[in-house]
Amino acid sequence: LAEELDVPMMMHVHETAGEIQMAVGNTGERPLTRLKNLGLLSPRLLAVHMTQLTEDEIALVAETGTQVVHCPESNLKLASGFAPVEKLRKAGVNVALGTDGAASNNDLDMIGEARTAAFLGKGVSLQADALPASEILQMATLNGARALGRDDQLGSLEIGKQADMVAVDMNRLETQPVYDPVAQLIYAASRDQVTHTWVGGRCLMENRKLTTLNEAVILKNAQQWQEKIAGADRD
Structure with missing residues (x-):
């Protein structure tokens, strides 16, 4: 239906280790594998969170052009885990920045979210030069527009855009x-x-x-x- 209507899809994917264990117990497959077999991994899919990823899954996300939405403060508040943002970025995955909902991220503050993403990315990768400020700003703006398939209209200040x-x-x-x-x-x-x-x-x-x-x-x-x-x- 999404293909027919030419619209994106968004779902929380690999948010917690418990979610993956439940999925494997119920279906015998990790969620990303099941989504791949269902034909749902594509640039049309916005996979939110993605804190639990193997190296093979990072490669699969890159290969299929799946979009990732990183919500670091929600992940921290719920103790969900850490998204390997620097690895995703280096693999060529488009990573956008989000806040998640008010129940798991009280202030919905995108500037605060950007700072947390920058610091967390450095800490998780153990690289002080990971996720530089310019990359974080792009995650909060143009990458988000790209994830929505609207980067021709949004995300940067250019003639012809909103x-x-x-x-x-x-x-x-x-x-x-x-x-x-x-x-x-x-x-x-x-x-x-x-x-x-x-x-x-x-x-x-x-x-x-x-x-x-x-x-x-x-x-x-x-x-x-x-x-x-x-x-x-x-x-």
Whole structure:
């Protein structure tokens, strides 16, 4: 159906060792092998997490053009394991950066996620030069667009693409002096330094004020849901 409709597919794959053990017990196959036999490994598939990979599986992902979405903070919070991002990258796999959901990554902060991915990639590979800041920035932008099959429209600032932009104020004590803006963004900046966002050229946040959403209403709704969920837990 995905082939017929020309749409991508996304699923969590090889997220935990327990998931793989269960799959082998139920089907006799590791999930990636089963997906391959079902014809689902292709550039159309976004495989999220991928913390449990053998060398042969990394080669299989590269061979089939399967896209990988790396969610390091979710993996850390749930003790899922570590994605071999540097090995995947060197094998030619497109690795994008994600946050996973709020239940397993509370802040959904892409700048924080980028920093964690950079540090974790170095630690896992035991290489200080692994996953340089420029590569992490690409994972958070163009690689994500590529994984979605929309890199002709999104992911970089080019004529003919959508004007999706974020402005980050580096004129703070925490991010001065700036020698390399990309390195400073990944290793030193924080999300509260994002001042403006544009999607398709439309300003959605201006000087840290939302332009299309009512913050008071959002806060009220959040508090109502908090009370409702807390009440359900008590019951």
